[in-house]
Amino acid sequence: MTKSQLITIKGTKDGLVLRLDDHCSFSDLLDELKEKVTGSVLEGVSEVQLHTGRRFCDEQDMKSILAIIHTSPNLRVSKVHSDVISLEACEKKLIEEQSETYVGIVRSGQVVRAQGDLVIIGDVNQSAQVIAGGSIYVLGRVKGIAHAGANGNKDAVIAASWLEATHLKIADKMEIMTDELTILSEQPEMECAYLHKNGQIAIDRLQELRHLRPNLATFKGGI
Amino acid sequence: MGEAIVITSGKGGVGKTTTSANLGTALALQGKKVCLIDTDIGLRNLDVILGLENRIIYDLVDVVEGRCKVHQALVKDKRFEDRLFLLPAAQTTDKSAVNPEQMKKLVLEMKMDYDYVLIDCPAGIEQGYKNAIAGADRAIVVTTPEISAVRDADRIIGLLEAEEGIEPPKLIINRIREGMMESGETLDINEITTHLSIDLLGIVMDDRNVISSSNKGEPVVMDPTHPAAIGYRNIARRILGESVPLMTMGKSKTGFFGKIKNIFGK
Numbered sequence: 001m002t003k004s005q006l007i008t009i010k011g012t013k014d015g016l017v018l019r020l021d022d023h024c025s026f027s028d029l030l031d032e033l034k035e036k037v038t039g040s041v042l043e044g045v046s047e048v049q050l051h052t053g054r055r056f057c058d059e060q061d062m063k064s065i066l067a068i069i070h071t072s073p074n075l076r077v078s079k080v081h082s083d084v085i086s087l088e089a090c091e092k093k094l095i096e097e098q099s100e101t102y103v104g105i106v107r108s109g110q111v112v113r114a115q116g117d118l119v120i121i122g123d124v125n126q127s128a129q130v131i132a133g134g135s136i137y138v139l140g141r142v143k144g145i146a147h148a149g150a151n152g153n154k155d156a157v158i159a160a161s162w163l164e165a166t167h168l169k170i171a172d173k174m175e176i177m178t179d180e181l182t183i184l185s186e187q188p189e190m191e192c193a194y195l196h197k198n199g200q201i202a203i204d205r206l207q208e209l210r211h212l213r214p215n216l217a218t219f220k221g222g223i
Numbered sequence: 224m225g226e227a228i229v230i231t232s233g234k235g236g237v238g239k240t241t242t243s244a245n246l247g248t249a250l251a252l253q254g255k256k257v258c259l260i261d262t263d264i265g266l267r268n269l270d271v272i273l274g275l276e277n278r279i280i281y282d283l284v285d286v287v288e289g290r291c292k293v294h295q296a297l298v299k300d301k302r303f304e305d306r307l308f309l310l311p312a313a314q315t316t317d318k319s320a321v322n323p324e325q326m327k328k329l330v331l332e333m334k335m336d337y338d339y340v341l342i343d344c345p346a347g348i349e350q351g352y353k354n355a356i357a358g359a360d361r362a363i364v365v366t367t368p369e370i371s372a373v374r375d376a377d378r379i380i381g382l383l384e385a386e387e388g389i390e391p392p393k394l395i396i397n398r399i400r401e402g403m404m405e406s407g408e409t410l411d412i413n414e415i416t417t418h419l420s421i422d423l424l425g426i427v428m429d430d431r432n433v434i435s436s437s438n439k440g441e442p443v444v445m446d447p448t449h450p451a452a453i454g455y456r457n458i459a460r461r462i463l464g465e466s467v468p469l470m471t472m473g474k475s476k477t478g479f480f481g482k483i484k485n486i487f488g489k
Contacts, residue, residue: 105420107381108374125377125418 006032015047015078018069022053026061033068042074050080057082096133096151106130106144115151126166135159135216145169149195157213159192159206168193168201175201225256227330227340228462229359231383233375235346237367238397241433242455243343244272245444246363249459251300251307252444255338258297258308260330262355263345264320267312273300274440275309284313287325293332302445308337318350323357330358339462348382356383362392363424368399368409377419393424395458400429424461426470427454 006021006029020029048069057065062080069075085093098116106112106120106128118132121139128144130136133151138160147169149156154171168175173195190206194213210217230243240263247259261269264284270276281296293310300307310333313320333340344355356362362383366376376394383392396415403409416423430451436443444455457467 104384105381107384108377110381123418123420126374127378128381 007036009036012049015049016075017049017051019051020053020055020065022055026055030064030068033065034071037068037072037075040072040074042072045074045076047078048075050077052080052082054083056084056086099134100132102130105140108144124165132156146193148193154195155213155215157192157194157209157216159190159209161190163191163193163203170195170201173199173201225334225337225339226361227334227342227359228361228363229342229344229356229389230363230365231344231352231355231379232365232372233346233348233379234366234372237365237372238427238433239346239365240268240272240343241437241443242363242365242395242397242427243341244269244437244442245451245455246459246462247307247339247341248273248303248442249444249455250339250341250462251303252456253459253463254306255463256306256336257339257341258310258333258337260310260333260340260342261312262321262326262342262351264312264351265314265317266345267314269343270298270309270311271440272437272442273309275300275311276440279311282311282313283329284316284320286310287321287329293329318345318354321354323353326354326357328358348378352379352382356386356389359389361390363395364392364419364421365395365397366415366419367397368404368411368415370410373410373415373418380419380421391421393422394419395424396426398429399426423469425454425458427451427458428470 006024008019010017010019050065066077069077095115099119100114100116101119101121102112103121105122106124108125108127111129111131112118112120114132114134116132117134118130118136120130120136123140124130124138124142124144124146126143129147130138130144131147131150134148134153135156136146136148136158140160141162142158142160142165144165145167146158146165148158149171152171156170158168158170165177168177170193191203192206192209193201193203196202204212230239230246232239243259247257250257259269259273260283261267262283263269270279275298278298281291283296285291286293286296297308297310299305300309330340330342342355342359345351364376364379364383366372380392383389394416396412400409404411412423412426428450430443430449432446432449433443433451436446443449444452446452447456454470457470460467
């Protein structure tokens with residue numbers, strides 16, 4: 001019986017694509033991978049894209065695959081592509097991309113939390129807190145505490161009609177609004193707070209948001 | 224069946240008890256049958272302001288623990304025939320002597336016999352507050368034009384809004400010093416109402432007569448020449464459903480006392 005190939009290598013304009021069979025046993029796959037890698041004759045360093053198909057590889061599996069490939073000095077994995085993710089990861093992603101809406105005033109001492117983005121239609125009063133895993137958008141005044149990217153998302157922003165917060169937090173960075181920042185906020189312009197490249201929280205006009213965080217937009221296409 | 228209204232504020236010293244005493248008196252003056260309940264167990268004051276301290280025999284805790292009947296504990300204010308009663312708080316124990324279920328039952332019972340049951344709430348958001356709001360149908364939040372008082376009012380409003388069975392709370396701004404408000408030293412009425420965004424029930428001027436009359440045991444509202452009395456009387460009329468315009472403050476040249484004369488001239 002001839003052994004069918006478990007690993008196919010293809011050359012594309014983006015480099016080599018290593019397609020791993022997703023039906024065979026994992027140990028067979030590793031064995032053939034070893035063979036292929038040691039048997040390869042390549043000059044220089046080639047970038048390799050890994051396609052695992054419908055095989056679910058956990059961290060440990062992926063480590064063993066990468067370890068084998070990296071035994072060759074000529075190969076470097078640039079990207080791993082998989083057709084499947086775990087249910088857990090999927091649910092987490094769904095929640096993160098969800099947007100929750102709170103209508104009303106968040107009053108002193110109240111805390112409004114969301115796993116993903118948070119939209120508040122109303123004011124956030126002094127000593128009130130709004131906390132979101134994603135970004136926070138407020139149609140109203142933020143006079144209390146706003147914490148965006150609470151799970152560590154540094155790209156999260158806080159946008160409000162009036163940004164007069166006492167404390168702004170993005171990911172693990174906190175900014176106490178000084179007088180200077182408050183004076184800026186008194187301009188009758190809508191503003192957004194984001195984490196600047198220098199690691200500090202910066203405040204800018206809301207109009208700049210599309211340039212600062214182009215990925216926030218989910219609306220694609222159009223003229 | 225009457226209505227139970229809780230008077231609360233979060234912060235202490237803004238005039239909850241004074242407001243309770245004066246609104247109760249004002250409603251009695253309007254011919255309504257009113258019962259005031261002091262829920263500030265351990266730190267009771269309402270009896271003093273009404274001048275009924277020496278007539279207390281039983282108190283709220285005696286009633287809920289079944290040591291006496293409700294009517295035995297009620298102190299009648301003789302100035303208003305059969306229209307104003309006080310259920311005093313106990314002074315020798317603390318807030319944990321009563322629980323919200325007992326209060327709910329008690330207030331429901333009282334509503335059968337009275338047009339208005341006014342519940343004077345203690346400061347804070349703990350047990351005493353929970354007892355006070357348990358049986359209430361409506362809530363009045365008292366604040367002063369100070370940031371600290373407004374902050375606490377905001378907190379209380381949040382808690383009241385989360386409570387089922389209580390109508391959206393109404394606001395009283397107490398102890399307004401017109402001069403300071405005009406010069407911007409204190410928050411103005413607009414700032415407070417937009418910040419808290421609840422309906423304004425009325426405003427009460429800061430008035431030295433409030434203190435002197437409280438010390439005498441005669442609520443200030445009984446003498447309609449005092450500025451604070453007008454505020455309280457207007458609020459009482461609004462509680463009864465009348466629409467009374469808000470006292471005007473400020474820019475005209477008549478001055479404060481001139482304006483009060485105007486109000487009476489009408």
